[in-house]
Amino acid sequence: MNGEYTAPTVHPRTVGEVQSAMRDAAADATSLQIAGAMSWSGGGPPRHAARVLSLRQLAGISTYVPGDLTITAYAGTSLAELSHATAAHGQWLGLDPAGERHGTIGATISTASSGPLAHAFGTPRDLVLGLDAVTGYGETVRPGGRVVKNVAGFDLVRLFTGSWGTLGPITSITLRLRALPLHDVTLAIALDEPAQLPALLPALLHALRQPTLSLLACEWVDGATSRALGISDGRDAVLVRVGGNDSFVRGQRGVLNTLASCQPCDPAVWGTLSLLDAGAVAVIRVSGSVSELPARITRLRQASSSDTVRVAMHASLSRGLVRVIVTGAVNPVRAALQGLHDGEQRIPERLPNDWWATEPDPFGVGLAGRIRSAFDPHALCNPRMAANA
Amino acid sequence: MPMLGTTLARIVGERRVLERGSSLVAYTSDGLPGYSRTPSLAVFPGSREELISVVRALAEAGAPFVPRGAGTGLSGGALADGTVLIGLNRLTRILSIDPVNRIATVEPGVVNTSLQKAAAHHGLHYAPDPSSQSACTIGGNVAENAGGPHCLKYGVTLNHTVAATVILPDGEIVTLGAPVGETPGYDLLGAFVGSEGCFGIALDCTVRLLPNAPAVRTLLADFMSIDAAARATSAIIATGILPAALEMMDGAAVRLVEASVYAAGYPTDCEAVLLVDLDGVVDGLEDDVTAVASLCREFGARAVRIASDAAERTLLWQGRKKAFGAMGRAAPHLVLQDAVVPRTRLPAILAEIGAIGAKHGLAVWNIFHAGDGNLHPSVSYDAANADEAHRVHLCMTEIMQACIREGGTITGEHGVGLDKIDYMPSLFDGDTLAAMCRLRDVFDPGHRANRGKVVPIHSCREWHQAPAGRAVGTVP
Numbered sequence: 001m002n003g004e005y006t007a008p009t010v011h012p013r014t015v016g017e018v019q020s021a022m023r024d025a026a027a028d029a030t031s032l033q034i035a036g037a038m039s040w041s042g043g044g045p046p047r048h049a050a051r052v053l054s055l056r057q058l059a060g061i062s063t064y065v066p067g068d069l070t071i072t073a074y075a076g077t078s079l080a081e082l083s084h085a086t087a088a089h090g091q092w093l094g095l096d097p098a099g100e101r102h103g104t105i106g107a108t109i110s111t112a113s114s115g116p117l118a119h120a121f122g123t124p125r126d127l128v129l130g131l132d133a134v135t136g137y138g139e140t141v142r143p144g145g146r147v148v149k150n151v152a153g154f155d156l157v158r159l160f161t162g163s164w165g166t167l168g169p170i171t172s173i174t175l176r177l178r179a180l181p182l183h184d185v186t187l188a189i190a191l192d193e194p195a196q197l198p199a200l201l202p203a204l205l206h207a208l209r210q211p212t213l214s215l216l217a218c219e220w221v222d223g224a225t226s227r228a229l230g231i232s233d234g235r236d237a238v239l240v241r242v243g244g245n246d247s248f249v250r251g252q253r254g255v256l257n258t259l260a261s262c263q264p265c266d267p268a269v270w271g272t273l274s275l276l277d278a279g280a281v282a283v284i285r286v287s288g289s290v291s292e293l294p295a296r297i298t299r300l301r302q303a304s305s306s307d308t309v310r311v312a313m314h315a316s317l318s319r320g321l322v323r324v325i326v327t328g329a330v331n332p333v334r335a336a337l338q339g340l341h342d343g344e345q346r347i348p349e350r351l352p353n354d355w356w357a358t359e360p361d362p363f364g365v366g367l368a369g370r371i372r373s374a375f376d377p378h379a380l381c382n383p384r385m386a387a388n389a
Numbered sequence: 390m391p392m393l394g395t396t397l398a399r400i401v402g403e404r405r406v407l408e409r410g411s412s413l414v415a416y417t418s419d420g421l422p423g424y425s426r427t428p429s430l431a432v433f434p435g436s437r438e439e440l441i442s443v444v445r446a447l448a449e450a451g452a453p454f455v456p457r458g459a460g461t462g463l464s465g466g467a468l469a470d471g472t473v474l475i476g477l478n479r480l481t482r483i484l485s486i487d488p489v490n491r492i493a494t495v496e497p498g499v500v501n502t503s504l505q506k507a508a509a510h511h512g513l514h515y516a517p518d519p520s521s522q523s524a525c526t527i528g529g530n531v532a533e534n535a536g537g538p539h540c541l542k543y544g545v546t547l548n549h550t551v552a553a554t555v556i557l558p559d560g561e562i563v564t565l566g567a568p569v570g571e572t573p574g575y576d577l578l579g580a581f582v583g584s585e586g587c588f589g590i591a592l593d594c595t596v597r598l599l600p601n602a603p604a605v606r607t608l609l610a611d612f613m614s615i616d617a618a619a620r621a622t623s624a625i626i627a628t629g630i631l632p633a634a635l636e637m638m639d640g641a642a643v644r645l646v647e648a649s650v651y652a653a654g655y656p657t658d659c660e661a662v663l664l665v666d667l668d669g670v671v672d673g674l675e676d677d678v679t680a681v682a683s684l685c686r687e688f689g690a691r692a693v694r695i696a697s698d699a700a701e702r703t704l705l706w707q708g709r710k711k712a713f714g715a716m717g718r719a720a721p722h723l724v725l726q727d728a729v730v731p732r733t734r735l736p737a738i739l740a741e742i743g744a745i746g747a748k749h750g751l752a753v754w755n756i757f758h759a760g761d762g763n764l765h766p767s768v769s770y771d772a773a774n775a776d777e778a779h780r781v782h783l784c785m786t787e788i789m790q791a792c793i794r795e796g797g798t799i800t801g802e803h804g805v806g807l808d809k810i811d812y813m814p815s816l817f818d819g820d821t822l823a824a825m826c827r828l829r830d831v832f833d834p835g836h837r838a839n840r841g842k843v844v845p846i847h848s849c850r851e852w853h854q855a856p857a858g859r860a861v862g863t864v865p
Contacts, residue, residue: 060810067733068626068762090629112576125579126548139820140615147729149545149761149801151534151583152809152816153844154825158547158579179629209491211600212670244673251672287570320569345570362574367563371538374827378854 007033015132015140015171021053022168023138031383034165036076036107039100044111044164044349045356045384054168055106061085062172063146070129070146072174075106091177094121098283098323098349106170112162115274116217116241122177124161124191130174131301133160135167136376147172147345161373165382166363167375181243184216187256188231188265189238201294201317203259204238208314208318208324212255217241221273222301224312228276229269238317239269253267276312282330282351284337288344296322296344303336330355392443393450393473397432400442405433405479416474419462420521422772424807428455428469435475437496437592440480444590445560447473453837454558456586458498458529461521464806466533466585466842477528479682483594490652492551492568494595497528497668503846504596513598516543519802520710531594534583536802538634538709539666541646541760543599543800546852547582552595555581555588558838580828585804586839588832602668605633607696609705611659612686615639615743615755619735621688621778622759622851626732627682630677633666635760636709641740642716642754646708649715653708659691663759664709712756713767726785730797734764741791742766749784751777761802764792790815805843813845822848 012018027033033049037056059076066089073082078193079093086092087326097103097113109131112125130144133156142153143156191197201220207213219240223234231237241261242252256262277283288296297315300322304311306329309332315322324337330352340346347357361384363372372379392700398406407413408430434440447454455469459475478497483504487493488511495504501522504515515685518537519525525535531553537544543549553796567577581588612618618637627637638646640660647657655662663685667677684777690695696702716723730738739755742764757765766788770777789799789812799812801804813822828847832838840846 020476065731065733067623068731069626069629070731094737122548123543125576126544135824139824141821141824143821143825145798145816146731146796147762147798147801148732149536149540149729149763150798151545151759151802152798152800153805153813153822154587154828155534155547155580155583156821156824156828158576158582159828162574162576178631179627181629209489209600211603214670230509235431245674246677247676248673250570251670254672289490289569343567343569344574345567347571347573357568367577368574370831371577371828374831375824 007052009054009349011054011057014058015058016222018053018055018058018169018171019138019140020132022136025051025380026136026138029378029380031380034110034169034382036104037078037102039103044286045359045361046353047382047384049383053169055171056104058171063198066091069177069179070148070174071177072146072172073105074107074174075170076170077105077106078102079108084232085217086177087180090180093127093175094178095124095127096270096274097108098277100275105173109161109173110163110170115217116270116316119218121202125158127176128157128161128173129176130172131157131160132172133168133170136378136380142170144174148176164363165374168381177241181216181379182245183249184241184243184267185249185253186264186265186267186269187240187253189240189260189262189264190226190232191236198294200238200260201297205317207255207259213219213252214242215252216243217270218318219226219273220297220317222312222313225273225314226277228312229272232270239265241270242271273302273314276314276327277350280325280350282326282355283349284324284335285347286340286344286349286351287319288341290318290320292341293317293320293322294299300324303339304333306332309333329348392413393452393731394430396446397430397443398448398670401432401434401439401448407431407679416457416460416476418466419460419467419470421463421465421808423726424465426468426470426576428474429471431474431476433479435479439479440475440477440590440592441556441562443475443595444556444558446836448558448560451835451837453840455839456532456590458526458532459500459521459524461525462529462806463727463799463803464808466804466806466839468807470841477526477590486511486598488513490569491598492595493632494593495527496593497526497531497591499527501525501527501530508598511598512601514601515596515601516549517546518520520713527594527596531591532584532586532802534802536758536761536763538636538758541629541635541758542633547579549597550582550594551597553578553581554592555590558590558591558833558835562592566595583804583808585806585830585843587829587843589838598767602633604671604674605666605668605702606674607702607705608665608667608678608682608685609655609694610663610665610690611656611692612661612663612690613659615661615739616687616736618663619687621663621685621690622735623733624684624688625681626760628680630667630680632681632760632814633668635666635758636664637755637757637759638664638712639755640661640708641752642712642756645719645754646712646715649718651707651711651712651715652810653704655708664705709727709756716754716767716769722772723767723769724781724785725765725767726788727800728764728766728789728792728804729801730761730762730764730792730795730798734797735759736761736794738764738791738797740796742788745784745787745791749780751780751784753784762797794798807842810843810845814848819848823847829849
């Protein structure tokens, strides 16, 4: 999942070969960096492994029953391939993480990555029904299943989802699909001036809490992002995605138009938004209560205001989550971005190495540390570079 | 264990510790017939502080325990066999409701409908709605990852739980998840939800609340064969229209309900009914109602009745919600099973369930969450009749095995508990079961919390060597 792949790489093509690779690594205590398509350059903390285990060639859809709205695919299957296969049956996977579409479903689930569609469909924890994984012991575990409701046994599915490969590689994943909406419309609310934002955001947040609005996505973007998306010449905007039958979409547009003027927009903006972080030196998500989102945006905007730093931001209005993308020198805004208010969480996606060294390892201490030891006792999988390395 | 009882009585008061057999009778069973276990004592803390002190006193004594909410579970999960039972039904405070961020924090003993009523003041509701919701507790719902009819659209307890403060069996208090925002690291809350009391006890749970849908439409479609109703279900799901609920009752269950005080006006000469709730914003909803009604007719529905007002809607749902109560009239005991199959397999499995029941000379009723593929095959019987009880056991075992063969699972919302534990090796291989044991060991290395439940003890390898390929030496 990290971009710097300098170690020798093994490319298993079968689950048996993944298991062998894990057992070989365990036998000679060789640390492994678990990798997907190697497309998320710089994603996650720096790894310090003797060997790379790439799952890119363990790919393909193994089971797809459109009538069940479930699909099972090997970890190396690309998001593009999943989209292609499901679209042929009028279905889709409601996950749109940042990054290239040739990124893998294994990496997406391992990192619990999601994007604007999480507004409607939730995050991978809500969408993964089952998975296969090989632990640091070299054993294959197969929790969950192919059904949409399942409480049999302790939930290893949730445990591996978002484990960043630290318990061992996920080899196969079963996902819940949705039917593609009859109509899928993207609208943009471009703000005439920044002063509009303090009034519009609370009104939008209020409207989103009402049952009369039911959107696929609702994302605020700052001026830099808006310009990059071709929506405006540098003014903030709010992107909205509405999906459903004709009456539904018309009704939702009517509700939105009572809040602000909405203009139809090229749906390609979502793809562009997901690639906005290409070349960034730091990407950080700051999340917290939805009610404090306007203040969070204002604070992060002020904090990252610098003549020498290029910052772009976007935020999920329903999740209270702001994603800050820094290009060029990051140090002038580093202290500001490290500051958090009560109840906020900061999750770095990408950072310079010296900054990573100061970040706590969420998989290293307390219950989490004990869980990691229980599945990968010698921390062979995705060992994190020592704090001062 | 009189000394332990004395210790616990010092914490909660003598009246809140039950040690005599007669006073423990109410705690020897849960909602599932056929299992009876007597705890060594039962203790009922009345506050968070008392609960913490009780768990820590048990840790100090090395005493195993079983947490229990309202005892409405259907898997024998809250039964304590000669160990301490911790009753959580006095911890009933709703600690906060935040209507702006749409979350509520509650103590574990808060009854599901109490939270619903409190949320309703804000135009909100808590989505998981198990049939026992007027009695079952949020803590129990979280422990079992409970579902309900409306989980088809809105998700099960896992999807609505955002944080919990948990006391681990050794007395350590941990916070899992976060009320707002993302949390880095493993999804420990996801692992805790549905852990059936084996990972610790929630001191509080924070759950999501949803706004009430502005419009709801309820349809009742009746069919002359179960197969036709099952095929209509699969067809509705495949269109992508996501009903809030899509329930099925077979003809025998319909006739039982209609002969009871819960009669809802279902046609008694049918072989199956589908009860469908469609909800959401008003715009576009009628199109979905029309589409679902057309599909039902296309797949053989004789009639599709659309509730004209809230009163008719309530009446139609009454038949479904009270169906298990109506079954109680048929025989002294009711076994209500819980299994799930992929939704396209519903026609096949329903046919097979009918055949299995006939083979054992039993009438198996089907009242279930068809939209999820979540079956609840049920049999009324007399547990005192050894032959009949044996045939019920064989019948249910064969149904479970059939569901597994169809690519399904052994429980969708009731949990494994005691009742399903023997099926676990049919569903999961040894390595997966062993990994589940290792996860439990992290939360409860002393194996004191609800021991003997969920995963068969022989699957746990912690007392001998780890699996083949265990790492040796140190990492450079």
